[in-house]
Amino acid sequence: NAGVTQTPKFRILKIGQSMTLQCTQDMNHNYMYWYRQDPGMGLKLIYYSVGAGITDKGEVPNGYNVSRSTTEDFPLRLELAAPSQTSVYFCASSHRQGMNTEAFFGQGTRLTVV
Amino acid sequence: DQQVKQNSPSLSVQEGRISILNCDYTNSMFDYFLWYKKYPAEGPTFLISISSIKDKNEDGRFTVFLNKSAKHLSLHIVPSQPGDSAVYFCAASATPDMRFGAGTRLTVKP
Numbered sequence: 001n002a003g004v005t006q007t008p009k010f011r012i013l014k015i016g017q018s019m020t021l022q023c024t025q026d027m028n029h030n031y032m033y034w035y036r037q038d039p040g041m042g043l044k045l046i047y048y049s050v051g052a053g054i055t056d057k058g059e060v061p062n063g064y065n066v067s068r069s070t071t072e073d074f075p076l077r078l079e080l081a082a083p084s085q086t087s088v089y090f091c092a093s094s095h096r097q098g099m100n101t102e103a104f105f106g107q108g109t110r111l112t113v114v
Numbered sequence: 115d116q117q118v119k120q121n122s123p124s125l126s127v128q129e130g131r132i133s134i135l136n137c138d139y140t141n142s143m144f145d146y147f148l149w150y151k152k153y154p155a156e157g158p159t160f161l162i163s164i165s166s167i168k169d170k171n172e173d174g175r176f177t178v179f180l181n182k183s184a185k186h187l188s189l190h191i192v193p194s195q196p197g198d199s200a201v202y203f204c205a206a207s208a209t210p211d212m213r214f215g216a217g218t219r220l221t222v223k224p
Contacts, residue, residue, distance in 0.1 A: 004157070031210060042120070042203060042216035043158070050210045058211060090157050094212075101146045101207055105157030 002026050006091050006106035013081040013113045021076040021109050023091030031094045032074040033058075033103065034066065036087040043090060049074055050096075081113045117141045118206050120215035128223055133191040135218050137204030140185065144206040147180060149189045152201045152217070161202075162189070194222045 007022045025032065030051045035043040045058030049068040063085060065077040074093075078085060088110050094103040119138045127133045135149075145166045150158035164171040164178045164187070171178050177190045191198055199222050204215040 033212065035214070040123075040216075042118075043214040045211055045213060048211050056210075059213070092157075096209065102148060102160035102163060103212060105150075105159070107157050108155075 004091055004093055004104050004106040006089075006109050008109060009107065010110045011112070013078075013111065015081060015083065015113060017081050018077070018079050019081070019111075021078075021089055021091075021111075023074045023076065023106060024072050025074075025091075025093040025104070026072065027093060027095070027104065028071060029093035029095050029104075030071065031096045031103075032068065033092045033094075034064070034074070034076045035090045035092065036060065036085075037090065037108075038087050046076065046089075078111075083113050085111065086113045087111060117144075118204055118213045118215040120204050120218050122218050123216070124219045124221070126221045126223065127194050129196055130193045133189075133194045133198065133220055133222065135189040135191075135202050135204070135220065137187050137189075137215055138185055139187075139206050141206065141208060141213075142185070143208040145209070146207040147178070147187050148205040148207065148212075149176075149178060150203045150205060150214075152203060158203055191220075194220075196222045196224050198222050 004025045033048045034046040044060045047066040049055045091106045092103040148163040149161040152158040180187045201217045
């Protein structure tokens with residue numbers, strides 16, 4: 001069972017470049033999330049989605065965009081990379097029915113903007 | 115604003131003793147609370163959860179307590195083992211989003 005898969009694992013971007021962080025899950029979960037974790041800090045919610053075609057902003061959405069065209073995929077787009085976006089990014093998914101509220105996380109993408 | 119707070123960045127305990135990790139929240143709309151464990155270079159993994167209608171949930175060595183009036187929850191690990199050494203995140207959920215605390219690094223010494 002693959003669970004939540006993120007690609008790439010590492011990436012170095014120059015200021016102003018753009019990139020897409022990929023996230024896919026094979027558990028048929030309806031809820032998906034993007035978080036960032038800065039050094040010594042907790043996870044901050046960037047965007048989330050409650051199903052295909054539906055996305056909403058979290059705590060720190062500025063500088064990012066998302067789309068959810070399928071249940072499985074939830075890519076995160078950085079249009080104009082800035083040093084403040086240097087972070088580790090985690091994608092997660094959950095089923096959100098009854099007691100099944102735990103989220104499953106990918107291994108993370110470590111992004112450095114120079 | 116920080117809706118979920120873990121005020122202790124680190125905790126060190128002796129193997130076999132109890133570890134108590136604390137978490138406070140501000141949003142009374144949260145209906146589920148969860149604890150995640152994270153090792154370096156890995157994503158967080160789910161440990162245990164509790165619904166807002168309960169005040170205690172146990173799973174083996176792990177017990178989570180919820181005090182709604184104080185907006186406080188805690189994770190007890192008994193007995194603590196060296197393999198428990200990791201960063202523990204408290205999370206709170208109000209459908210549909212989920213917010214995390216800053217984490218507490220637990221070190222269990224042999």
